[in-house]
Amino acid sequence: MKTTLLKNFLTFCVGVFAVGALSAQTITWTGAVDSVFVNAANWDLGVIPNGAHDVVIDSTTIKPFYITSLMDAGNGDNYVNHLNGSGGTLTLEGPMLVYAGGGNYFGGNLTLNDGADLNIRNQGRFGLAGNPSVITVNGGLLNTKNQLIIGESGDCTFNINGGEVTSTTNGVILGGYAGNGKLNLNGGTLTVAGGFAINEAGAGTGELFINGGTLMIAGNQETWASDYVAAGKITCRPGRLIGAAYDSGTDMTLVVSYDPGNDVTWTGAVDSDYFNPANWDLGIVPDDSDNVIVGEGAPNAPVLAGMSLKEFDPYNNFLEGAISHLYGYSGIPITISVPLAIYGGGGNYMGGDLTLEAGADVNLRNQARFGQTDNNSVVNINGGLFNSKNYLILSDNGDAEFNVNGGDFTSTAQGAIIGGYNRYGALNINSGTVTLNGMALDERADRSGAGHVTIGDGSLLLVGDSRGLVDAWVADGKLKAAPGYSINAPSFDFTNTTITASALAAPKEVAYLTKGKTMAAGASAVDNDAIIRMLQADANFNVTVIVDPASDIDLSGYDLAIFQETFGSGDAIWTGSGGIQNIAIPTIINKTYAWAAGKAGITETDAAVTESTSLSIQVPDATRKADPLFSGIDFSGGDDIQIFADLSTDDIGTAGGGAKGFQILNNIDIVNNTIGGSRASMHAEITADVVTPSAAIVFNELRAGVQLGENAADVLQAPVIAFSMNYGAIALGDGENISSAALTIWRNAAYHLTGMMSPNTLYVNPDYLSVGDELSSSISTDVKAVGNRIYVSNVTSATQVNIYSLTGSLVKSIKTNEDIDFSFRSGLWIATVKTAEGSKSVKFITK
Numbered sequence: 001m002k003t004t005l006l007k008n009f010l011t012f013c014v015g016v017f018a019v020g021a022l023s024a025q026t027i028t029w030t031g032a033v034d035s036v037f038v039n040a041a042n043w044d045l046g047v048i049p050n051g052a053h054d055v056v057i058d059s060t061t062i063k064p065f066y067i068t069s070l071m072d073a074g075n076g077d078n079y080v081n082h083l084n085g086s087g088g089t090l091t092l093e094g095p096m097l098v099y100a101g102g103g104n105y106f107g108g109n110l111t112l113n114d115g116a117d118l119n120i121r122n123q124g125r126f127g128l129a130g131n132p133s134v135i136t137v138n139g140g141l142l143n144t145k146n147q148l149i150i151g152e153s154g155d156c157t158f159n160i161n162g163g164e165v166t167s168t169t170n171g172v173i174l175g176g177y178a179g180n181g182k183l184n185l186n187g188g189t190l191t192v193a194g195g196f197a198i199n200e201a202g203a204g205t206g207e208l209f210i211n212g213g214t215l216m217i218a219g220n221q222e223t224w225a226s227d228y229v230a231a232g233k234i235t236c237r238p239g240r241l242i243g244a245a246y247d248s249g250t251d252m253t254l255v256v257s258y259d260p261g262n263d264v265t266w267t268g269a270v271d272s273d274y275f276n277p278a279n280w281d282l283g284i285v286p287d288d289s290d291n292v293i294v295g296e297g298a299p300n301a302p303v304l305a306g307m308s309l310k311e312f313d314p315y316n317n318f319l320e321g322a323i324s325h326l327y328g329y330s331g332i333p334i335t336i337s338v339p340l341a342i343y344g345g346g347g348n349y350m351g352g353d354l355t356l357e358a359g360a361d362v363n364l365r366n367q368a369r370f371g372q373t374d375n376n377s378v379v380n381i382n383g384g385l386f387n388s389k390n391y392l393i394l395s396d397n398g399d400a401e402f403n404v405n406g407g408d409f410t411s412t413a414q415g416a417i418i419g420g421y422n423r424y425g426a427l428n429i430n431s432g433t434v435t436l437n438g439m440a441l442d443e444r445a446d447r448s449g450a451g452h453v454t455i456g457d458g459s460l461l462l463v464g465d466s467r468g469l470v471d472a473w474v475a476d477g478k479l480k481a482a483p484g485y486s487i488n489a490p491s492f493d494f495t496n497t498t499i500t501a502s503a504l505a506a507p508k509e510v511a512y513l514t515k516g517k518t519m520a521a522g523a524s525a526v527d528n529d530a531i532i533r534m535l536q537a538d539a540n541f542n543v544t545v546i547v548d549p550a551s552d553i554d555l556s557g558y559d560l561a562i563f564q565e566t567f568g569s570g571d572a573i574w575t576g577s578g579g580i581q582n583i584a585i586p587t588i589i590n591k592t593y594a595w596a597a598g599k600a601g602i603t604e605t606d607a608a609v610t611e612s613t614s615l616s617i618q619v620p621d622a623t624r625k626a627d628p629l630f631s632g633i634d635f636s637g638g639d640d641i642q643i644f645a646d647l648s649t650d651d652i653g654t655a656g657g658g659a660k661g662f663q664i665l666n667n668i669d670i671v672n673n674t675i676g677g678s679r680a681s682m683h684a685e686i687t688a689d690v691v692t693p694s695a696a697i698v699f700n701e702l703r704a705g706v707q708l709g710e711n712a713a714d715v716l717q718a719p720v721i722a723f724s725m726n727y728g729a730i731a732l733g734d735g736e737n738i739s740s741a742a743l744t745i746w747r748n749a750a751y752h753l754t755g756m757m758s759p760n761t762l763y764v765n766p767d768y769l770s771v772g773d774e775l776s777s778s779i780s781t782d783v784k785a786v787g788n789r790i791y792v793s794n795v796t797s798a799t800q801v802n803i804y805s806l807t808g809s810l811v812k813s814i815k816t817n818e819d820i821d822f823s824f825r826s827g828l829w830i831a832t833v834k835t836a837e838g839s840k841s842v843k844f845i846t847k
Contacts, residue, residue, distance in 0.1 A: 024081040024101075027053040029088060031062030037090075038066075038073035051079035051099065057088035057108055067093045067115070083120075085110065087131060092116040092140070100124070103146070107131025107154060112163060116140030125149040127156030127179040137188060139163040147194075149173045151181025151204045160213060162188040171195035175206020182206075187213040194218065198233040208234045210242060210257040220246040221253035240289075261289040261324055268300035268332075275312055287313055288322040288343070294329040294352055305337045305357075328352020330376050336360045337384065344368070347390070351375025351398055356407065360384030367414075369393040371400030371423055381432065383407040392416040392436075394425030395451060401426045404458055410435045415463075418442070419451015426451065429458035430482065435496075437463045441478040455501040456482035466490070466497040468626060471760040489628055489757035507542040508559040508754040510535060513573070515566040516547045523731040526566050530735035531746050534763060538747070540756060551576030559754050561587045565663075565727035569593035574600040580714040586753035588746075590723040592665035592697050595708060602709035607668035610689045611660040612724075615832050615839055616642045616802070616810070617684040617699060624683050629701065629721070629748050631758035633741050633809070640802065640810030641684070642830065643742040645768070645841030648728035662724045664689050665697040671707035681706065697722050699745070721749045735767030739830075741809075783831045785844040790831075791821040800834045 027049050033041040040048050042062075048070060049055045057064060070078045079097045083090075085108020093115040098104050100122035107128035112118060117140055124144035127133045132155040135142075140163045148167040150158045156179060171194035175181035181204060183190075196217055199206035208215075208228070217224075225244035228234040236242055236257035244255045264286040270278045277283050279302070286292045287309070294302065309321025322341035325348050328334055333353035337360050342348055344366035351372035356362060361384055368388040370377040376399040379386075384407045391414040394400040400423070402409075415438030419425035427434070439462055442451040453460065453473070462469075470490045473479035481487045485501035492498075512535070514526045524530060527545045535543045546553070551572035555561050563578050574594045576582065580602055594601035596609050619625050620639045633641060647659035664686060673681040673694070684699035702708070702720045723746075730738050743765050748758040780794045783801060792801055795818050803812040803824075811829065814820070824846045832841045 024054045025052055026056055028056040028058055028086075029060060029064055030058070031060035031064065035062050035065045036068075037064045038068050038070065048073055048075060049080045050075050051077065051081055053080055054082040054084060055080045057083075057085045057090045059087035059089075059108070063089045063091070065091045065093070066096060069094045070096065085131065085133065092118055095119075097121065105152065107133055109134045109136075111136045112138060112140045112142055114139035114163070116142070116163070118142045120144045123147045123149060125152040126158065127151045127154040127181065129153040129178070132156060132179070133158075135159065137161065137163050137165055139188075141166070143168060146170050147173055148192075149177065149181075150183055151175045151179035151206065152177050154179040155181070155204075157182045157184065159184045159186065160188045160190055161186045164189045164191065166191045167193065169194050171197070173197050173200075174208060175199040175202075175204040177202040177204050180205045183208045185210045185213045185215060189214045189216065191216045192218065196221070196224070198228055206233060210234065210236050210255065212257070215255040217253050217255065219251060219253065220248075221255070222246050225253070225255050258289070261291065262286075263293055264290045265293040265295045266298055266302050267295055268298035268302065270300070272300045272303040272335075274302045274304040275307075285309075285312065286323050288341075289324055291325040291327065292323050293327045294332050294334060296329050296332075298329070298332050301332045301335065303335045303337075304340065305335070305359075308338045309340065326350055326354075328354055328375075328377070330378075333378075333380075336362060339363075341365060344390075349396060351377055353378045353380075355380045356382060356384045356386055358383030358407070360386070360407070362386045364388045365390075367391045367393060368411075369396040370402065371395045371398035371425065373397045376400065376423075379403065380405060381407050381409055385410070387412060390414050393421060394418045394427060395423040396421050397423065399424045401428070403428045403430060404432045404434055405430050406432045408433045408435070411437060413437060415439050418453065424450050427453045428456075428482070429454065429460055430456045431458045433459050433461065435461040435463075439466075439469075441473055451478065453479045454482050455479075455487065455499060456485050457501075460499040462497045462499070463495070464497065465492050465626075467492055470497065470499055471631065474757070475760050487757050488755060489752060502755070507540055508750075508756070509557060510541050510543045510560045510562065510750065511553075511555055511558040512543055512545045512562045512564070513549050513553070513567075513578075514545065514547055514564040515568070515571070517566060519731055522734060523728075524734045526564070526731075529731055530738050530743060530765060530767060531562075531730065533735070534743050534747060534765075535750060540754075541750065549573065549577075553577045555585055558585055560750055561585055562750075563587065563589045563591060565590045565725065565730075567591055567594070569596065569599040569601070571600065580708055580716060583716060583718050583720060585718050587718060587720045588723065588749050588753065589720055590725055590727070592663050592722070592724045595665055595668060595697070602714045603711035604668060604709040607665055607709070610664045610666055610691075611726075612662040612664050612686050612689040613647055613660055613834075613839065614686045614689065615644045615647070615661050615834075615841065616640050616686075616804075617662075618687050619684045620687075627683055627701075628752045628758040629683050629699070629745060631748050631760050632744050632762045634762075634805065635809060637805065637812075638810040640804075640813075641741045641745075642739050642802070642804040642810070642832065642841075643725065644729045644732075644739065645737045645830065645832070646729070646732065647839055648726060648732040648737065659728075660726050661729050662686060662689070662698070663726055664724050666691040666695065668695055668697060669707070669709055670695060670700075670702070673702065673706055698724050719753060721753060723749075733767070735765060738765065738768070739804075740765045740768055779833060779835055779837045779840045781833050781835055781837075783833060783842050783844065785824075785829075785846045788823050788826065788846050789821050790824050790844075790846065791819075792816060792833075793819045795819050797836050802832045802834075804830045804832070 028044045081099045083098045085106045089109035091111040093113045095117035098120045103123035105125045123146040135158045137160045143166045147170045150156045222244045229242050240257045246253045265281040329352040333355045335355045337357040339361040342364045347367035349369045367390040379402045381404045386409045388411045392411045415436045417440045419442040467490045481501040488500045490499045535541045618639045644661045681700040690696045700722045707715045744763040751758040782793050830843050
């Protein structure tokens, strides 16, 4: 009865739609010019097919590719009337609709790739008498509004390897007519509404072979599936089973093939050949459903080489060949030099050892958890690629050591957890590249594990800006250099943070250039100031102080040059070795006057120096605060950093009239200050004295390629950090006047420009103001501490008091016109007082 109704229904459908085909015109592919479907010269009628055409694909030397849609090629829509193969081959990678009045009869070969969207508005009848069909769906979508008929009057093999095939109204007829129909479901999805008949009528045979992918069929079809399996019409490869499950919520039945899986243990009884069945306890080589276990005491360690599991077993569902899980045994390494996928459902809990050699491509599709109870792990990546789609966990319940000695390691979704569980985890990047979407280093306080990362010749890339984390890890000893190396400053390219190490070398050679002059009593000598003493005490620098250098001094043997503010703005040094076009090595320049209008350094008509009486700088931008220039400086109290305790005259190191702290250059042209994707040049400012931040020099980083001034030839050939500090204020008190924060910034600039990672601790200036001391000043206002109270006395006019920590961070700021007192937390502080008379600083203790 069902067959009779089906035939009657099919006949009805043909009768309904036959009328539309009477007026269609046949157009045939010739391939006269090329393979482009929408090239009119490739068709016998000299036009691009449209909705009035029955399209025939003849067998030709040049086979058509449909990528650009008919509409995009100039037609009003993407329709053709019918699409008929005549022994030819058509490849689709774009959208096409087929009217298919009376059904669309297709012989020949058809391939759908990603981007294809073939919508047949009636029956899709594949395989014609004398014109068999091979249909291959690798991607995209193939939909028939009415029946999908496989094996109409001729044979048809229908391969679904990916993408999606749907029949939206009357289901699938497989081998139910005169032709034989074979449907191979290897991947992708086949969704059927309206029934699925296999060889129910006619002379043809039908078979549904399910190797992978998913069949979704409307209604409860569990009995349908079991009956066809029993009849041999639904099949799968040996060792697998067909499963069907009905979901009442969606009213759909899911049909798949699956392997129940086995625990297959390596015995190594014969040799190291992974593909030798005699080396496995079950006498079989594991497939994509099996758990691979390396047995304790195996005399030979397994070597997976020569061919992939896919090449060994064509039915393996992964392109590279796969297994379900991999469990090793400590001391018996699994060596891999071919592609391998590991499903790892629920996570792959691996103890034991693993080695990857050149040619390996291990793709773990879930968590990779190394190190198990009484079964520690050592993984050596000597070449190839190891990828963990989910977390990489080093030290799950046992110790795990991951050595990257070459090749690449990636964790694409969740990153790495190293030592965050119960045991010790180590990631040693000796060579090669490790790319992680995040990393946690021993972050679980509730767990007993510990972990560290060591970097030698390799590199670590962390997705996002992780520079702050890197600083913390280095400080805690969790991220360190391999023996004989030092960690470089991390770099951030707006996508990834890259951490590398450099082989230890001789100290960086620094040329400290200054002009000879006599300083005031008690001030620093120009060849022995606080900056020189700090750098000379650092083992990473070898400082040569050069007083009164020749204007064309050769600096080629140095890693860093420092030009101090002692030089005159018209001195020949600014057109010689210190000239913009002549700077050939990384340089610190503390002389803004050299770049002012009419001076020697550059061509500039507008730039002018503002002599600032500020004692501090401001860093208002969060991005700037994280810059290596400010490493080790605490911003918890605000944006302000104290640089000097008191002002000084221009360059002789005495307090008094005309005193200043900074010489800010305003209205200077700074061109290409974002060259190479770098940050804008200014890192700190003095808000009250800066006119336009993008055209001022206070504390600036200028990259190679930056133009200063109006002359297009005045372009830096090497990076420069420019400061605007008055040298008199630097020298005042022979170190007592320059803050620890200021010297830290000088130190960080030297580290940064020589390619080293700036220390994340404050440099403490041993000479900076003793408790209760203040530099000489004419200001009558006084600040004292008694117990936990601070007293501001002798206030005669508007007065501003800023209180700083010893790190130079602003803690409190008040303005007053009268004497005041207030309580304050215990600690050691520096207060700056600014009135109309001038400014001064004093250090005090609250208890």
